[in-house]
Amino acid sequence: MSAWLTLPPPSQTLRPQLFCNSRVNSTTWVEKTLAGALSGALSFGLLISLPSAIALESPSIQSPLSPSQVCRDVEREKRVDTGQEMATNEGIVEEAWQIVNDSFLDTGRRRWSRESWQQKKDDILSNSIQTRSKAHQIIRRMLASLGDPYTRFLPPEEFSKMARYDMTGIGINLREIPDENGNIKIKVLGIILDSPAHSAGVRQGDELLAVNGDGVQGKSAFEVSSLLQGPNETFVTIQVKHGNCGPVESIEVQRQLIARTPVFYRFEQTDNGATSVGYIRLKEFNALARKDLFTAVKRLQDMGASYFILDLRDNLGGLVQAGIEVAKLFLNEGDTVIYTVGRDPQFQDAVFADTSPLVQAPVIVLVNNKTASASEIVASALHDNCRAVLVGERTFGKGLIQSVFELDDGSGVVVTVGKYVTPNHKDINGNGIEPDFRKVPAWSEVSQYLTKCTIPQQG
Template sequence: MGLLLLLCSSSVALSPLPSPAQPLSPRAAAAAPVRCTSSARRKLMSAALSGALSFSLLFSPPSIATESSPARTAKSEPSVEYCREEEKEDGPGAVPEKVTNEGLVEEAWNIVNESFLGTGRRRWSPEAWQRKKEDVLNTSITTRSKAHELIRRMLAGLGDPYTRFLSPDELSRMARYDMTGIGINLREVQDDDGKVKLKVLGLLLDGPAHAAGVRQGDEILAVNGDDIRGKSAIEVSSLLQGPNGTSVKIEVKHRDCGPVQSFEVQRQLVARTPVFYRLEDAENGTMSIGYIRLKEFNALAIKDLVTAMKRLQEMGSSYFILDLRDNLGGLVQAGIEIAKLFLNQGETVTYTVGRDSQHQTTITADAAPLVKDPVIVLVNNKTASASEIVASALHDNCRAVLVGDRTFGKGLIQSVFELDDGSGVVVTIGKYVTPNHMDINGNGIEPDYRSPPAWNEVIKRISQCKMLRQG
């Protein structure tokens, strides 16, 4: 997701790209590795749906395949015996507890039991899922490959094309969605005292941060000597980014009551820019149009789109065309932040709904827009997931008109959970709803025009939209 980690798991928000490489997901640590309780996972699940810096994975259409240095001396010792025991188990040189085949299958079952949102034709039934567990665990699971196959069949029985099993190799191919360049994803987590902390809720196995000694559940305290308390996850992710091959110093606190350590981590940003832009003449040369094509929502999407828009404005663009055709999605959080660039403070980007349909969370823009000029958003039947969030946010807030074909209709939220043996499960945990309260999933978004209208027509339609909203 994208990773959107749930207390005992990390997760990413994404949508897929062409596969077999499946480079799309950040990871979620499962309950066992971080000794998470079911109540802790539920607490983080709720946070995941709040949209803060959620990397819950939005995989795209099923018909389209988806695609260091040594630690320094600890500054403090654990203050609680329980935490000291945990550090002893999980610290450097520790021998990991061996997971049984039955334990692995049950771990996957528990994740689905606590977080799955049934959205398909088959109605979700806790009773039927309990019977599935009993049936599966009564089977002799003699090999790890048989355990993996049982998990695949168990998930397939849910009738959700997005909930599925990932082999250890598939789970590790997620670097293109690394938001920081050092192989971690961050989430703002509120503790029992109401204070917000930034924790490592997604970690690329054998990535730069993992190799240096950073672990899932660690709290980030400082970057290059600067205290980051009070900063958002997006702000700190930007501080961690830098040229490939350079280093960044980070200070982390292991778990909630573990020691504080400093690490120097070498950046390794592998994502490629998804942004292409140019200035075009329109209306017989009387106006300049800034054309921006956004191919996917990866780690560089936000920063490169901001750069493109600023340069086009400096070049004299009066209006913008945002081309989201064939954009299957990617990191949902990147899509949410990009939508905010066009919206006024307080305007709704999207709503999220989880298993409890009565609980709806609103994600809103929190600053003035970077661009106030009229926008045309180009869409087609391969505009999916995060792209649909952006398109609907701009359209429903009277910031843009949509041109092209009806979008794909992928509005589900997935989280990726890492299992104890390095494999993983992708689980649908919620869905997105447009600012006008339309369910995207299975419906798509109908554009305003099939072909680009004249700009005076665009301005007229946007003005009418605003009048209707105000009236």
């Protein structure tokens, strides 16, 4: 499975692609997305943005299914159900090789080409691989040869920790897939083995029809993911159609949330009680970031907050889509959130806010040199659209997007698949974002600064 993240070096429009795996009779290898369900202007696998390892999420991506996916074939169904039992050492290595071959974006080092990558595969697989440990060592060396600090191998125990980015709470990744008539279907393209959904009978390729009796037609994958969320260990009933030609079934699934709230907030009064401020600290962009921040803003507004401080200091990132959805809460409809670009020029796109802002009041965004990836998406989106001023230190400078893919033995690979630029068309990768103020200014200065600000032209 794959997920998009935005992370700093180790210590999504991008369209996730369907990859071919020669070990399964060259049928389409569906991305096994770990946790990120992207929608709206973006659609990601698991996109994570962390300065120390990964980067996830980009604009709405829709990947039509190949003819071979019209009905699930027996071989692929066996593969999904048995998982690790079918994994071979050579197969794991080839699987990692194929992911890089289909999705890796060389961001300027020019160490990758299809010809040299094919030769590497031929060299590696010319001999048998005796142990799983050896297979993992080969994958590590293979990825290291790319010279990309963000592309790396995840052993099973580390990959399992990515479950905190599950945006549904039941272990599936949803994508918006157009049918032959152009209608959008919500499909399960990514499922965590032994997750609540998998154990309850949901399978790769299933179409999601309803959540708790409410149809999902017309809703985005992100909206449907939000409907699936709920308190830990509570139940949600989903109606799915198995494959494109199977039966319709109602399945009750118990939620199993791994993520903890990344939001802390408080109400403050300054200037001898004359100014009411809502302070919100956001520690990472996990599956609960948008939902919990929305709740915090509403409660602070009810308390009377007329100004807001969004603290993104030391926030290394997380899910790209979560960052985008958080930024949209503060932007006017039609404002540009980010521009994204991948290896294939046709996957270049812009992400726009599609609703009215939750907050109209002036905002201060606190940043420092550990504000990275998804945090920089939010900071630049609010800044460039004249919704906030930035206060503190120059940000980390992580403008690359990674996708996380699960391999057949429960390990995973993190691969750089794209990059993004700000609404003002600035490439922050390696550069960071310079704040407007070093110290917190008076609110009158903030209002004056935003009044003089010019919103960038789209395009």
